[in-house]
Amino acid sequence: MTTTHAATEIREREQRRIVWVLALATVLGGLGVGASLSAGALLIVDITGAESLSGFGSTMNALGAAIAGIPLARLAAKRGRRVALTTGSAIAVIGAIVIIVASATRTPVALFLGLAVLGVAVAVQLQSRFAATDLAVPSRRARDLSLVVWSITIGAVTGPNLIGPGERIGELLGIPPLAGIFVFTVLAQAVAGLVVWFGLRPDPLLRARAVAAEPAPSGTNPTADPAAGIRATSAAPQFLAIAIVALGHAVMVALMAMTPLHLTHHGGSVTLVGFTISLHIAGMYALSPVFGVLTSRVGPLPVAFGGFAVLGLAALGTGFGGATVWIIQAALVLLGVGWSMVTIAGASLLTSLAPIDVRPKRQGQSDTLMNAAGAAIGAASGVVFAFGGFPLLSIVAGILIALGALAAVRLTVAAQR
Template identity: 70%
Template sequence: MTRSQTASTELGAESTVGAQRRSVAVLALATVLGGLGVGASLSAGALLIADVTGNPALSGFGSTMNAVGAAAAGIPLARLAARKGRRIALASGNLLAVGGAVLVIVAALVEAPVLLFAGLAVLGVAAAVQLQARFAATDLATPTRRARDLSLVVWSITVGAVIGPNLIGPGEALGSVLGLHALSGIFVFTIVAQLCAGLVVWFGLRPDPLLEARRIAARRAPSSFSAPQAGAVSGSASASPGFRRSSQFLAVALVALGHAVMVGIMAMTPLHLTHHGGSIELVGITISIHIAGMYALSPLAGIAAGRFGAIPVVIAGFVVLGASALGTALGGASVPVVQTSLVLLGLGWCMVTVAGAALVTALTPEADRPARQGQADTTMNAAGALFGAASGVLFAAGGFPVLSTVAGALVIVGIAVSVRLGAIARR
């Protein structure tokens, strides 16, 4: 290689590093803004359903419809990203979420439950955008920094998750001023937040990380194209397509299993606490520290995955989820045990989700990544919705002990799949 070629390569590498830093910063900011809307709407959705329908028993459908919408949007957003790039896909998702918030406001005005459920489902696209954003952070990342950069975007969800629920009061005041249903006022904040997030992505995500990654890959020698390794798994680009696909589907299954365990136990925690005399304030505190466990330490999970490999971190995450299930099964009326278990539940979910998402990316050739990432998001949300719905039946059958036992069985499956995937990677 000549001196001029070497200089050109170094300049290109520096340019890529700079583009990646900008992409992560833009994605994190957009996720913070979008998260404000998501956190606010999830908090008010259940209350609004109970008020519009007159049936508090239906209030749980708010989170269910949100999960359904997120699951339905995962693959279409990924396909749009594959054709047009991350910028157009993410901004389009933000715009759809704005439409969902408008539907919710209109439904509350005319007291139309069906329209309200539809609006909450469309608003679920905002959650799908957050999931897609974490994958966008990996497009230009080096393999050893992939999990870390992904985790930084996941961490930025913390801001919206913490601040969002506190906007209910101001939202009610705004709704009254605008002549809206008081509980729908908070969705005005959601509209503004999603619009701002979309604008940040549209104007800030340049160059588009996915399209830029493809241009870089096109300049490489064919032999260096998308070898899945470096901090995630050991492997070879020469493996057969069937071999690679099976490992990708196993990685997707790991993320789905971890998410299902988290959603199932979390969904029944409020009922468990109130059945043992806990107050609404206690429920709020418990869920808040659980959310902190989910997101606050995500950069550490990303750093660990980059240093020790994704599969060991995923296995460790399932072990933490198992400890959480054991705590909820045996905790009974002990608030400290239940709260500790919920913190562990969030931490285990974080480890599995961050390392698992990095694993899906590392195992998938660059050309196929958007599609596989979309499948991972859809599968993850669908698994959460299914086990979340089943958790009510299991809880009714035997409380937390029965629910936690089934969750523990899913944890064992997750560890077995992780070990299997590790064996495949070593081969």
């Protein structure tokens, strides 16, 4: 075996270990986030007595994730992914503890603060998917990223089912029953941090920098990178990739956030709402490995175009579905699928476009803008819905889809040049 082959085999073995560690940590972290988000709105109503404030739970969570995106990326650039991800999990533990204390003392301000701090866990999940790409060979970068994204499914589906056991834990500890679920969040985030701290060796970003500094082995095929050919001396293509991810996320949040209200306005039950959102979550994550492989094979831009097309079909469904439940449910599934395609393709594209020295910075900017767009559109969607219902909101979503597709067109033109 030649030295080059031996080095390649070692790198691939390291990458497989990194992906498994990140996937396990994401499952644990997602378990805590899924559990807390499902109870956050209920806890807000219980403490404040105002149903109108229930939506602020997800808003504060997204705001916290947006604020944490760039600092975590800077920490990763200086100290590596292991330190950044572990630090983020530790901060999320503090957020969950603040929520428990706020619930026990019935302090609304502290509760909202705790939910925002807990949002750092979402930023950790987003950084983890990028960490899976650091040491991956270009042709497998999207696949490895999608495997970590897929692992979020377990927490997203299992978390809400912990409300019942959490209430019993709360009663045993003498805290409000709804706050008991955040005990699981504390444990899950703590274990996730420990998994990363002890398991993420070598650090993927630091190892990737060392590999980048080595001379390229003979026989290397640069076109194996799906984004090869879109290189530019300026950062403009990188920011176009960031815009693609942010716009796709904004479309998803805008339509998903108002679905429960739309269904209940047409006589839908709480059970129907929960089932519909579950279908949407399945659309978001279940097929992510498929889109990762597809991105590796045909390139990120075709997959991004396809994602915006699917989002367009979803907007048509919500715009014209009216009281027909199955159309709304189909639209929500398509909304999740389109989001998955755009997010995986966009994240893979950004990683390929950004040089290794600025990659963490651009990834942090992407996460921040993505979450900020979600928080902003989530707050604005209620106002738009109040004026024109799902039809008007779907038109707004259509405009965002057109802007995202335009960004993909500009990148396609850059690649052809």
